[in-house]
Amino acid sequence: MDCLTSWGNHGMAGTPAGEKLTVHYKRKVGRPLCGDRIVVNSQTEQPWVEEILPRSSRFARADKRGRPQWIAANADLVAIIIAAEPAPSHDLIDRYLIACELLHIKPLLVLQKIDLDSAGVVELSARIAPYQALGYAAVQVSAHSGHGLEPLRAMLKQQRTLFTGQSGVGKSSLISALIPDLNLQTRALSVVTGKGTHTTSTACMYYLPGSTAAADAGSVIDTPGVWEYSLWQMSPAELAAGFVEFQPWLDQCRFRDCQHIDTPGCAVIKASGDGMIGDSRYKAFLRLAHEQDRYS
Ligand SMILES: Nc1nc2c(ncn2[C@@H]2O[C@H](COP(=O)(O)OP(=O)(O)O)[C@@H](O)[C@H]2O)c(=O)[nH]1
């Protein structure tokens, strides 16, 4: 079964037959994440989670103290939703891409609300171009007009996609547009959450049309909107590993423990001086490395 949503000591599981089952957790097994594959014992009156199967991935953001807060499991793809309104906060795209690199999950940049008649849409497309040049995939969609939904649907098939992004960028609207029976699925989950429909305060997983908890199901995970997405505590060297274009240089620095900030003989600094690494990305690296001070 799949864990569809997870609360303190209980959650909702999706069976291969397409049914929903409230399940309880036991301390010795632990708390599954949304997206976990679980073994459920339903012999007892209260079905309980007997086993959490090995995960192919986990996605995280930082809590206030800089510890990774695990949001969901087994995502094959992270759809980073951005929009002209609200425009992405500072370094947001870099943060998400770094998290994806470090956690080994493929990212997809999704420019939502392209129906908006504003200069912001053009500006945002221009802002995305350098990331595409680095090899990151990007698509343009509008949940309202339906633009780009077919190609997006095709990309989401048979994988598990986590939707992330600032609150208000249209994650839930986009998921509704992709899944015609979303209301039904949401209502089933709200039995566990005790919340009305369309309040995303924890990650929730939904199946794409025609999918259930069987193998290779296409599913999407809606996550609570955040204003600031923060990276967890890490050293500058670890952070540098999240910049895909730094990779060819990282083992060429003079010192093996190079922090790539002001170290003599740093190949990353030299590459950025020579224009082999984009100036704006190296500057983002410096800002994000500096920002880590807040955890110490
Ligand atoms: N113009 C426009 N507005 C949209 C679109 N999708 C969503 N919105 C609006 O953006 C706001 C936030 O949408 P919601 O899906 O709740 O965002 P979430 O917080 O990321 O889940 C709502 O007022 C939506 O009506 C779109 O494609 N175009």
Ligand SMILES: [Mg+2]
């Ligand atoms: Mg939402």
Ligand SMILES: [Zn+2]
């Ligand atoms: Zn270096």
